[in-house]
Amino acid sequence: xxxxxxxxxxxxxxxxxxxxxxxxxxxxxxxxxxxxxxxxxxxxxxxxxxxxxxxxxxxxxxxxxxxxxxxxxxxxxxxxxxxxxxxxxxxxxxxxxxxxxxxxxxxxxxxxxxxxxxxxxxxxxxxxxxxxxxxxxxxxxxxxxxxxxxxxxxxxxxxxxxxxxxxxxxxxxxxxxxxxxxxxxxxxxxxxxxxxxxxxxxxxxxxxxxxxxxxxxxxxxxxxxxxxxxxxxxxxxxxxxxxxxxxxxxxxxxxxxxxxxxxxxxxxxxxxxxxxxxxxxxxxxxxxxxxxxxxxxxxxxxxxxxxxxxxxxxxxxxxxxxxxxxxxxxxxxxxxxxxxxxxxxxxxxxxxxxxxxxxxxxxxxxxxxxxxxxxxxxxxxxxxxxxxxxxxxxx
Amino acid sequence: xxxxxxxxxxxxxxxxxxxxxxxxxxxxxxxxxxxxxxxxxxxxxxxxxxxxxxxxxxxxxxxxxxxxxxxxxxxxxxxxxxxxxxxxxxxxxxxxxxxxxxxxxxxxxxxxxxxxxxxxxxxxxxxxxxxxxxxxxxxxxxxxxxxxxxxxxxxxxxxxxxxxxxxxxxxxxxxxxxxxxxxxxxxxxxxxxxxxxxxxxxxxxxxxxxxxxxxxxxxxxxxxxxxxxxxxxxxxxxxxxxxxxxxxxxxxxxxxxxxxxxxxxxxxxxxxxxxxxxxxxxxxxxxxxxxxxxxxxxxxxxxxxxxxxxxxxxxxxxxxxxxxxxxxx
Numbered sequence: 205x206x207x208x209x210x211x212x213x214x215x216x217x218x219x220x221x222x223x224x225x226x227x228x229x230x231x232x233x234x235x236x237x238x239x240x241x242x243x244x245x246x247x248x249x250x251x252x253x254x255x256x257x258x259x260x261x262x263x264x265x266x267x268x269x270x271x272x273x274x275x276x277x278x279x280x281x282x283x284x285x286x287x288x289x290x291x292x293x294x295x296x297x298x299x300x301x302x303x304x305x306x307x308x309x310x311x312x313x314x315x316x317x318x319x320x321x322x323x324x325x326x327x328x329x330x331x332x333x334x335x336x337x338x339x340x341x342x343x344x345x346x347x348x349x350x351x352x353x354x355x356x357x358x359x360x361x362x363x364x365x366x367x368x369x370x371x372x373x374x375x376x377x378x379x380x381x382x383x384x385x386x387x388x389x390x391x392x393x394x395x396x397x398x399x400x401x402x403x404x405x406x407x408x409x410x411x412x413x414x415x416x417x418x419x420x421x422x423x424x425x426x427x428x429x430x431x432x433x434x435x436x437x438x439x440x441x442x443x444x445x446x447x448x449x450x451x452x453x454x455x456x457x458x459x460x461x462x463x464x465x466x467x468x469x470x471x472x473x474x475x476x477x478x479x480x481x482x483x484x485x486x487x488x489x490x491x492x493x494x495x496x497x498x499x500x501x502x503x504x505x506x507x508x509x510x511x512x513x514x515x516x517x518x519x520x521x522x523x524x525x526x527x528x529x530x531x532x533x534x535x536x537x538x539x540x541x542x543x544x545x546x547x548x549x550x551x552x553x554x555x556x557x558x559x560x561x562x563x564x565x566x567x568x569x570x571x572x573x574x575x576x577x578x579x580x581x582x583x584x585x586x587x588x589x590x591x592x593x594x595x596x597x598x599x
Numbered sequence: 600x601x602x603x604x605x606x607x608x609x610x611x612x613x614x615x616x617x618x619x620x621x622x623x624x625x626x627x628x629x630x631x632x633x634x635x636x637x638x639x640x641x642x643x644x645x646x647x648x649x650x651x652x653x654x655x656x657x658x659x660x661x662x663x664x665x666x667x668x669x670x671x672x673x674x675x676x677x678x679x680x681x682x683x684x685x686x687x688x689x690x691x692x693x694x695x696x697x698x699x700x701x702x703x704x705x706x707x708x709x710x711x712x713x714x715x716x717x718x719x720x721x722x723x724x725x726x727x728x729x730x731x732x733x734x735x736x737x738x739x740x741x742x743x744x745x746x747x748x749x750x751x752x753x754x755x756x757x758x759x760x761x762x763x764x765x766x767x768x769x770x771x772x773x774x775x776x777x778x779x780x781x782x783x784x785x786x787x788x789x790x791x792x793x794x795x796x797x798x799x800x801x802x803x804x805x806x807x808x809x810x811x812x813x814x815x816x817x818x819x820x821x822x823x824x825x826x827x828x829x830x831x832x833x834x835x836x837x838x839x840x841x842x843x844x845x846x847x848x849x850x851x852x853x854x855x856x857x858x859x860x861x862x863x864x865x866x867x868x869x870x871x872x873x874x875x876x877x878x879x880x881x882x883x884x885x886x887x888x889x890x891x892x893x894x895x896x897x898x899x900x901x902x903x904x905x906x907x908x909x910x911x912x913x914x915x916x917x918x919x920x921x922x923x924x925x926x927x928x
Contacts, residue, residue, distance in 0.1 A: 255628025524863030582873035
């Protein structure tokens, strides 16, 4: 039914469309303040609420660093894969795709990649399995695919895993990563530990004797009821779920030490002095409140927080200088247009005031942080050209 | 097909009021919950006893309804409006409690790491249980047993794009996996309900922004492939303020065709005009690519979202011609 929507001819994205000149304006403030991070750090982690432009910011940071001569990689976990559109990544296979920045980036470069959770999990298992046969047993298990992608936290864990692998490969000077939207800033940081705990629990013993789950309720009735639940779940999945889970978890237990060691290495990596967390936000009241909460969480967890990127800030430079002309002396269509002009000016000024108040609130809460404001553009940074423009505001 | 063709002529709200179950989905952050609530308000005004259900453990529906803690059972907000939330963990607990008959045991089981691996290995279980619960509320026959749970319309504030498609595809996926078995008849009932254009439909909420529109068009294709009925999309937060085409030409001309003493207004006016034109381009893209013209809603008032603050959105849904919806130039 939606057939006409395919076929790019119908609505080609047109970065040079008329009316698209204002986004090249100078940012409202804080121009290039992230330069110190871009030049010396090895890992930048973009965190923040959903919908604030984390993925775009990560891409722009990557471009800025590459332009400053660093070999940079951007990893996105965002399932919507918006970065992929802008950076022209053709497949979400976890492989690096060179972003065509041309001569502007030499000697630096930018690779972009979209996380492939299952593939990263495969590699992790192959690396830590004591034997090839042990790896095969896990990878060929019927439930492996759903567990590797559906278990809460596996996406975040695999992102951390991939980051660590990239960092130790020596291929890159700087890694930039965006994070999936979470309610709490630390959710994704705790994911590796939670998942490791899950996979290396007493699962084998429990599954061989499911009644251990309810050990405290030792009654015969409880055990019978549990048996019924597990049988119910088997019927739901239509296969021998318990046997498969027991085999799967049992297989993983053989290399749980490797898993735990790896998770600990990733956790250390996130706290190294060469790592910086960048909080991305927009200037609306609700978002600033969430951002302040995120900031408190990061600081409390002792993570290396460096600064804020405030996206989509109205450029105050557009406001004209008073005194403002009286439009009421005009007549006819002129009067209608004049009134609209005065209204646009009034509304814009009120919005700018409200945004400045919010940004001041943020600055007061974190006086030592770096601040960059990205001005609101008339078009979204959905093309490489616009991303490059945006990156110039960052460093 | 003829049903769909006929419904194109109807305004968005009428299309919703003709159904009993409407899913609201779309990209994260576009305002799905606000639109779901505004639709519910408009439906209540039209005399429908309405239930809004949020399928998101981190959702804000309760906050918007006056900082209520919602439950997986309907909470009455007004005599004609109720709200509920479905969190996977809670619904799983209910499911287990139903099987075990002892809630304490269900809780204990859910706390077990091993059991979490087991449920993760049973893909689609949470989605299936979520749909079963929603279908119970949609079912008119429930009224004979529990009068207070009879609803004319159930509006589901569904998960964002990435999760909505697998959620709505669950019955079909299950039927393919398990053509026989104890769950098959339930899965078949669910598939019939979701595929019945007279009872159930889906609407996508979006914004007049390029990336949101890209995602909307992909989502529309995926939903049509599943076989659900798509209602007109809703473009949220469209600024009703606009310059007319002749005004736009005067502002963009070099030099601008306005009295010279008005020039202090020019930079802001041109910026505003450029944003207006960009938004209109995106609405045109949606209009061309989707089978039905999208409905534009104004921005909800700034500040804390409440039922009262959503009244203007409900107005705009009920009277789309009175300024909030417009032909784009």
